[in-house]
Amino acid sequence: MSVIARASSGPLACEIRKASIGDAVQLTGVVSSSVALSGQVRFVLTKSGPSGNSNVSQGNAFDLAAGAEDHVSHVTINLGQQDRAMLEFVATSKDGVTCRATATFEF
Template identity: 35%
Template sequence: MTRLDKRAAAAAAALLAVIAAGATGATAGKDGSASGPLRCEIRDTVQGDAILLEPMIHADRSISGTYTVSVSGGGTSGSTNIRQGGAFEASPGIPASLGRMSVGANGAAYDVRLKVTAGGTSVSCVKQVSGAT
C-alpha cells in the first residue's frame, strides 16, 4: 500500500466510525435513548395534584445543540398542548436539564416527546405519563 492508500483507508475507517456512532444514538426507547454519545431522558414525578416533567440530555463529551419538547393530553379538567425548544449545552457526567413543566395529574394522561439534535446526531425520547385518578 502506498502512503496515499493508507491515508484514504484511515479516512474511510474514521468516517465509518462516525457514521456508526451517529446511528447508535439515533433511536430511542420509550423513556430514554439507546446507548450512544448523546442520550435523552424524560423524568416525571407526581406531587399532589401535579405531574412534574423534566426533559434531560446525557452526553459522552461536551456538546451543544438544539431541542424541542412537546406535551399533549389531559384529563377531566381539560387538555394540554405545550411546545418549547431552544439551545442547550451538555457535559459528560453532568445531565443537562432542559427546564421543568407542571401539568395536572388527576385522571390525566400525557404524551411527552423530546427531540435533541447535536453534532450531526438526532435522538428522540417518547414517554406516556399519567396521574392518579
C-alpha cells in the same frame, strides 16, 4: 424523580423524568453526553381528559461538557382521573446526532 423514557444515539442521551407533587406531575427533559456537545432540544406535551386539555411546546439550547447532564425543560401539569398525557423529548447536537424519547401515561 423517576425516569419514564430514555433514548440514546452515539454519545448523546435524553430522558424524560417524572415527579409527583400533590395533584400535579412535574416532567423534566434531561440531556447528557459522554463527550462535549451542544445543540437544541424540543419538549412537547399533549394532555387531554376530563380535567382539561393542554398543549405545551418548549425549545431550548444545551451546551454539555463531557460526562455532564443538563435539565433543559420543565413542565408541571395537573392530572385527574382518566387524563392522558403524551410526551416527546428530542435532542439534536450541532453535528447532527439526534435522540428521541417518548412516553404516554394515563391516570
